[in-house]
Amino acid sequence: MLHLRIMAPAAMTDEILDDLDSDCAVSGLTVFRGAAVRPPGDLIMAQVAREGANDIVERLRERKVHQQGSIELANVDTWLSRKGFEAEVRTPGSSSDAVVWAQVAQRAYEDTELNWTYLSFLTLATVIASIAIITDSEILTVGAMVLGPEFGAVAALGVALVRKRYMLLQLAIRTLVAGFVAAIGVTILLALVGRGLGWITLDDVIGPRPNTAFIYTPDKWSFIVAVIAGAAGVLSITSAKSLGMAGVFISVTTVPAAGNIALGVVFLNGSTIWGSVAQLFVNVAGMALAGWLTLVLQERLWSRVSVRRARHLVVPRRML
The missing domain is CATH 1.20.1080 (Glycerol uptake facilitator protein)
Incomplete structure (x- = not known):
């Protein structure tokens, strides 16, 4: 499981949320509107199955989120979540084998x-x-x-x-x-x-x-x-x-x-x-x-x- 944190301009937030919400690899999704000060915008956090991280990062890069804000990925060493387990089961591939290119x-x-x-x-x-x-x-x-x-x-x-x-x-x-x-x-x-x-x-x-x-x-x-x-x-x-x-x-x-x-x-x-x-x-x-x-x-x-x-x-x- 990976923790995804995105700082993005407010104009991008709704599109990013829709994209993440429809992805089967995402088990948790949170948004703090107006929380980002530099650059100004919103803070979005999500729990992502490791197997699906590459596709999500690539879509965010296509939207140029990394140029106007930031994309951060962090390993979650220990987690307890039924939704997270179901997301890993739904997502093709194996967590240990997954290569997160970023x-x-x-x-x-x-x-x-x-x-x-x-x-x-x-x-x-x-x-x-x-x-x-x-x-x-x-x-x-x-x-x-x-x-x-x-x-x-x-x-x-x-x-x-x-x-x-x-x-x-x-x-x-x-x-x-x-x-x-x-x-x-x-x-x-x-x-x-x-x-x-x-x-x-x-x-x-x-x-x-x-x-x-x-x-x-x-x-x-x-x-x-x-x-x-x-x-x-x-x-x-x-x-x-x-x-x-x-x-x-x-x-x-x-x-x-x-x-x-x-x-x-x-x-x-x-x-x-x-x-x-x-x-x-x-x-x-x-x-x-x-x-x-x-x-x-x-x-x-x-x-x-x-x-x-x-x-x-x-x-x-x-x-x-």
Whole structure:
């Protein structure tokens, strides 16, 4: 169940109310006339079955409500309502499977913002990954994978292509490139300090590392895992259930590869650098491709659900 809140000019209110009242996905509807001060107008609130949110938002956008007022959607974690239950039963689709594109796009823009928090987490994760490589520690490698924030920007690549938001595509690419360049740069400086103090040697970088050798040796399994992880990650983002995100972070080796690139640069070891660059590219490409394909499939499936909903809505309108 979603809570829908609309601020709209008074001239639009009656049309919006009629549209919402005739939609089978709406279980509750309230209007406060004259309640909105900026912009001046009315406040409309509704309880909407998650499965029907896309069609409602699209109709509101066609009326340009978002340009003259605002449209807000919020998840309702706990609700008790017979009418709400009946609305979910009437509305085609499953609540957990429903993709609310407005929420997905909003999250994609937030995850691609190149800010201090993103750069800090990515840098810290890359530094931890480099320490994991030096100590050949699987535990630290997993910790670096979980700490890295880059998956949101990778998933945004697919969202941008599917929803044709090319500004989002540019932002996602900028965030990924700038983020990894900054993280690798800081890690290189710290590794140089460690080398100067004698804490890191060439043998630590190119010597036998049975637990972390996969970081710079990409193969077909690297791509397969990235594809599976990318699909699972996008499903976690678009679904009402997001239990699989931690597993996605642990599955891919983007951050560890970045840490290994930094160590390779410090010791000017070409095989380490290019092996890690290949691993990083394979993982990002695999996740981006899988994310895009998953979103395309979801969009096509939900377009069919929208058609079914349209057929359901035609009947009550004719009966009026």
